[in-house]
Amino acid sequence: MSTVSLDDLTEPQAxxxxxxxxxxxxxxxxxxxxxTYATGAVEVGALRGIDLVVAEGDYLAVMGPSxxxxxxLMHILGCLDxxxxxxxxxxxxxxxxxxxxxxxxxxxxxxxxxFQQFNLLPALTAQRNVELPLVYARVPRAERRRRATxxxxxxxxxxxxxxxxxxxxxxxxxxxxVARALVxxxxxxxxxxxxxxxxxxxxxxxxxxxAELHQQGRTIVLITHERDVARQAGRTVLIRDGxxxxxxxxxxxxxxxxxxxxxxxxxxHPDEVER
Amino acid sequence: MTWADSFRTAxxxxxxxxxxxxLTMLGILIGIAxxxxxxxxxxxxxxxxxxxxxxxxxxxLIVTPGSTTSSSGFRGGQGSATTLTVGDxxxxxxxxxxxxxxxxxxxxxxxxxxxxxxxxxxxxxxGTTPAWLAVRARTVTDGRxxxxxxxxxxxxxxxxxxxxxxxxxxxxxxGQTVTVNRAQFTVIGVLDTQGTSSSTNLDDQVVVPMTxxxxxxxxxxxxxxxxxxYLQAKDQKSLSAAYQEVTSALSTSHGVTxxxxxxxxxxxxxxxxxATNTEHVLTVLLGGIAAxxxxxxxIGVMNIxxxxxxxxxxxxxxxxxxGATPSVILRQFLLEAGLLGLTxxxxxxxxxxxxxxxxxxLISQPVTISALSAVGALVVxxxxxxxxxxxxxxxxxxxxxxxxxxxx
Numbered sequence: 001m002s003t004v005s006l007d008d009l010t011e012p013q014a015x016x017x018x019x020x021x022x023x024x025x026x027x028x029x030x031x032x033x034x035x036t037y038a039t040g041a042v043e044v045g046a047l048r049g050i051d052l053v054v055a056e057g058d059y060l061a062v063m064g065p066s067x068x069x070x071x072x073l074m075h076i077l078g079c080l081d082x083x084x085x086x087x088x089x090x091x092x093x094x095x096x097x098x099x100x101x102x103x104x105x106x107x108x109x110x111x112x113x114x115f116q117q118f119n120l121l122p123a124l125t126a127q128r129n130v131e132l133p134l135v136y137a138r139v140p141r142a143e144r145r146r147r148a149t150x151x152x153x154x155x156x157x158x159x160x161x162x163x164x165x166x167x168x169x170x171x172x173x174x175x176x177x178v179a180r181a182l183v184x185x186x187x188x189x190x191x192x193x194x195x196x197x198x199x200x201x202x203x204x205x206x207x208x209x210x211a212e213l214h215q216q217g218r219t220i221v222l223i224t225h226e227r228d229v230a231r232q233a234g235r236t237v238l239i240r241d242g243x244x245x246x247x248x249x250x251x252x253x254x255x256x257x258x259x260x261x262x263x264x265x266x267x268x269h270p271d272e273v274e275r
Numbered sequence: 276m277t278w279a280d281s282f283r284t285a286x287x288x289x290x291x292x293x294x295x296x297x298l299t300m301l302g303i304l305i306g307i308a309x310x311x312x313x314x315x316x317x318x319x320x321x322x323x324x325x326x327x328x329x330x331x332x333x334x335x336l337i338v339t340p341g342s343t344t345s346s347s348g349f350r351g352g353q354g355s356a357t358t359l360t361v362g363d364x365x366x367x368x369x370x371x372x373x374x375x376x377x378x379x380x381x382x383x384x385x386x387x388x389x390x391x392x393x394x395x396x397x398x399x400x401x402g403t404t405p406a407w408l409a410v411r412a413r414t415v416t417d418g419r420x421x422x423x424x425x426x427x428x429x430x431x432x433x434x435x436x437x438x439x440x441x442x443x444x445x446x447x448x449x450g451q452t453v454t455v456n457r458a459q460f461t462v463i464g465v466l467d468t469q470g471t472s473s474s475t476n477l478d479d480q481v482v483v484p485m486t487x488x489x490x491x492x493x494x495x496x497x498x499x500x501x502x503x504x505y506l507q508a509k510d511q512k513s514l515s516a517a518y519q520e521v522t523s524a525l526s527t528s529h530g531v532t533x534x535x536x537x538x539x540x541x542x543x544x545x546x547x548x549x550a551t552n553t554e555h556v557l558t559v560l561l562g563g564i565a566a567x568x569x570x571x572x573x574i575g576v577m578n579i580x581x582x583x584x585x586x587x588x589x590x591x592x593x594x595x596x597x598g599a600t601p602s603v604i605l606r607q608f609l610l611e612a613g614l615l616g617l618t619x620x621x622x623x624x625x626x627x628x629x630x631x632x633x634x635x636x637l638i639s640q641p642v643t644i645s646a647l648s649a650v651g652a653l654v655v656x657x658x659x660x661x662x663x664x665x666x667x668x669x670x671x672x673x674x675x676x677x678x679x680x681x682x683x
Contacts, residue, residue, distance in 0.1 A: 080596060080676045101600045108598020119593045119680070123291050135280050136598035180597075 025092030027219045028054035033086035046072040048242035059214040061233035062223045069242040074223045078190045079103045091187045108136050112181025116193035118173045120165040127161040130180045151179040171202030191222045207232045276603045285611040299579045303619025306569030307652045311627030313565045317558025319641035321551040328546045334508040339539045358537040360499040372524050375517035377509045380407040381501040390454040391443040398439050400481045402488020410507045418449040418464030421484050429486035433460035437468045438478040458491035573659040580612050580667035592679025601672040608668035616660020620653050
């Protein structure tokens, strides 16, 4: 169970029903989101009550080791999965109650994905890869071309339109995938370990691109297990054992509380604690 | 996603796995070509029989002595009895009795030894009237046919089939003499070439006036007896009326009913139906076997689509993450399967047509591919592709995006 209350949050704006009419709703709003998987007879809690608010223009890093519930959170944020309980509003719309067709539409219009594996279609050129979300949005072909070209120019690949993914470096492929995430002008760019498959130079390349997008006012949620990557974001939250901690101190306190009850030293990665 | 984009995606997916797509289409191709060729062979055979029978004459009715429909104790074999006479023919020629009959030609036929100089030949000799030429829809290419005057005078003149003429004479046969059953005949004409009808060579015969036939060739004890009466109805529409008139006129004059009729009346239609019945059964049987190969082709499409879905789980997951709805994914895979089937069908059609062009030269059987069976082949191949694609496409559509993305 999360011990964090909404009052502790450091967001510029806490959700407030009275203000909702005047102010635009936050891009992301999670209230006590839980996700449990039934594996046989045992129920496994992947997310155990997550509260999170991300305002427009935020650059948030979600950090956590593997198995922490990080991927599950990313799937729910990206509307690829729905929570077992709790409320998730994306740009003010409750997506927890949507069916598969509506979720597909939300993913198409509101979320831009950047994956660790790039997930570009190898048979298509960079331009056609970037066009793909617009294809599902039924945008006419000429406009698709124009917008894909613009998006690729924005990520500095204006001269690589007709290259297939196999002809591009890892960093360039990830740039194509960022262009694909941007082409629909989404409310949220959701990056899942975007630098996990990149060398240092490409990592810096992609991170500087994210910083640039952030400066242009994009809302970015970046999921990573690398502290150096997380540090690029304006704000970092930690996820561990399905709980979300909004600061390092919270996490330490929670861990110590748990250690006190079990009297077993749980902290295995002291280097991650130092900040 | 628009239909055009779905189509393009499906097309590109097929093209991206060229070898596999070609092999999958091959199953449909072979099935479609096999069905088309077996059905085409059957149709060709039926048409050949039908055209051979139609070559007997147009709007033709044939009366033969004896009956195969008699339910009395004695069943006279068709054509074996001598119950038809020239008198019957004269009666049927009367417009008051059979108004829908345009022309009547009684005929007596027997096989005779022929001789011309040192050449000998055995052929079918027909004794008939001048109306025979029109009723049997024949023409004379050389010389002339015999006339009413020849018939009345019992002139020893003969008109030869082209084969007979070729066997007996090396040069122009007109004016030459041919010996039939020790009687001398002068050749006055040669018939057009028509080919073989069922088992009878229409070009190997000698046609002589009926009167001359009775007096010089016939061995029958009853010189009035004829072996067939050919009747020509006025037109296609009056054929059934003529049929009725002839049946009732003959029944009345012979004093018989349908139960003990001593004659058989057949129309071209009934002859065609009887002759093509066997062909039809065979066609259905062979077509059925070929259809099974088409079914196997369809299973091939389903198999490859299932493999394709499994292989492309990641791609499907990505497409879903980017906004593809389950129905769009379903449509894309259905289109892909349908396109595989249809392309196989189009290629099968091409192979079928090629086979129809080549096969007759190899097995001397005509192959007829109708426009209907061509269109049918395309529709069936598309339907097979779509049906085979339903299950794989549903699997793809139901994949949860996270499971799909997670898979390696």
